[in-house]
Amino acid sequence: MNTISRIAVVGGGTMGNGIAHVAAQSGFATTLVETDQARLDKAIATITKNLDRMVAKEKISQADRDAALGRLGGSLSLADAAAGADLVVEAVNENLELKTRIFRTLDEAAPAHAVLASNTSSISITKLATATRRPEQVIGMHFFNPVPMMKLVELVRAHQTSDAVAEAVRQTAVAMGKEPVTVNDYPGFVSNRVLMPMINEAIGCVHEGVATPEAVDQVMKLGMAHPMGPLRLADFIGLDVCLAILNVLYEGFKDPRYRPNPLLVKMVDAGLLGDKSGRGFYDHTK
Numbered sequence: 608m609n610t611i612s613r614i615a616v617v618g619g620g621t622m623g624n625g626i627a628h629v630a631a632q633s634g635f636a637t638t639l640v641e642t643d644q645a646r647l648d649k650a651i652a653t654i655t656k657n658l659d660r661m662v663a664k665e666k667i668s669q670a671d672r673d674a675a676l677g678r679l680g681g682s683l684s685l686a687d688a689a690a691g692a693d694l695v696v697e698a699v700n701e702n703l704e705l706k707t708r709i710f711r712t713l714d715e716a717a718p719a720h721a722v723l724a725s726n727t728s729s730i731s732i733t734k735l736a737t738a739t740r741r742p743e744q745v746i747g748m749h750f751f752n753p754v755p756m757m758k759l760v761e762l763v764r765a766h767q768t769s770d771a772v773a774e775a776v777r778q779t780a781v782a783m784g785k786e787p788v789t790v791n792d793y794p795g796f797v798s799n800r801v802l803m804p805m806i807n808e809a810i811g812c813v814h815e816g817v818a819t820p821e822a823v824d825q826v827m828k829l830g831m832a833h834p835m836g837p838l839r840l841a842d843f844i845g846l847d848v849c850l851a852i853l854n855v856l857y858e859g860f861k862d863p864r865y866r867p868n869p870l871l872v873k874m875v876d877a878g879l880l881g882d883k884s885g886r887g888f889y890d891h892t893k
């Protein structure tokens with residue numbers, strides 16, 4: 608296993624720009640791939656703004672900021688970026704067909720030693736690995752939003768991931784300043800398998816009139832020391848995303864305990880998606 612020093616990040620949205628930021632700041636030669644110049648420019652502008660904010664807060668020096676940006680490049684070619692990478696972290700939209708297509712291209716273009724990782728929240732890493740001719744070099748690197756702040760990387764071993772690859776990626780996550788936790792690939796991994804049923808149950812309390820969203824969140828904040836209540840967190844994640852992940856759990860285990868609450872389904876149908884739509888369990892327009 609070669610050492611990982613060059614990282615390509617595919618997708619510069621919420622997660623991809625955070626992953627590229629952390630990779631470049633941690634000393635990796637980093638290439639961010641987007642679909643068009645406007646999205647790429649926007650992603651790099653976001654990283655620049657976030658690094659500037661860290662300088663203003665005296666978390667990093669101006670020299671650190673300049674060095675991080677010096678290590679960061681952009682590309683509109685997935686194949687070119689993959690060809691120069693030891694590790695590719697895919698962070699495109701949560702869509703199996705799109706991710707499968709990207710993994711095929713990455714497999715063709717990346718050097719033989721390169722590791723292919725996905726930041727997916729809910730798609731099977733084992734399935735993505737199967738789309739390549741190097742399944743033992745495929746792994747999940749599940750970062751959390753906002754990436755520069757959140758310590759956890761859930762390292763998700765596909766059925767095929769080799770021990771050497773899992774260890775190399777674990778070391779890379781540590782070098783990125785993260786605290787990786789290794790889990791195996793099953794629906795929802797650990798994070799969403801535990802989190803989403805809690806959110807679903809919190810929604811059930813509102814649905815059945817047990818308590819208001821504010822009261823549910825206060826109980827979990829004051830009694831369980833959660834920094835954010837489950838319904839506030841659901842709004843932050845996006846109710847559509849919560850519903851999609853619950854459906855993955857429900858279908859993956861064929862177990863009614865993961866059945867999405869009808870109130871969640873109705874709110875998504877009504878376009879109440881949380882922070883991103885202005886309304887969910889809370890009003891975010893003010």
Ligand SMILES: NC(=O)c1ccc[n+]([C@@H]2O[C@H](COP(=O)([O-])OP(=O)(O)OC[C@H]3O[C@@H](n4cnc5c(N)ncnc54)[C@H](O)[C@@H]3O)[C@@H](O)[C@H]2O)c1
Nearest residue numbers: 618619620621622623640641642698699700701727728752
């Ligand atoms: N948002 C979260 O809180 C969160 C947390 C953990 C994991 N995830 C996972 O991370 C992934 C990305 O989520 P996000 O919230 O950053 O999505 P997003 O919509 O903010 O960003 C996705 C980006 O991918 C780009 N993209 C699409 N196709 C591409 C291609 N062929 N080549 C290059 N770029 C392409 C899009 O232009 C877009 O900028 C998903 O798999 C999601 O499940 C999200």
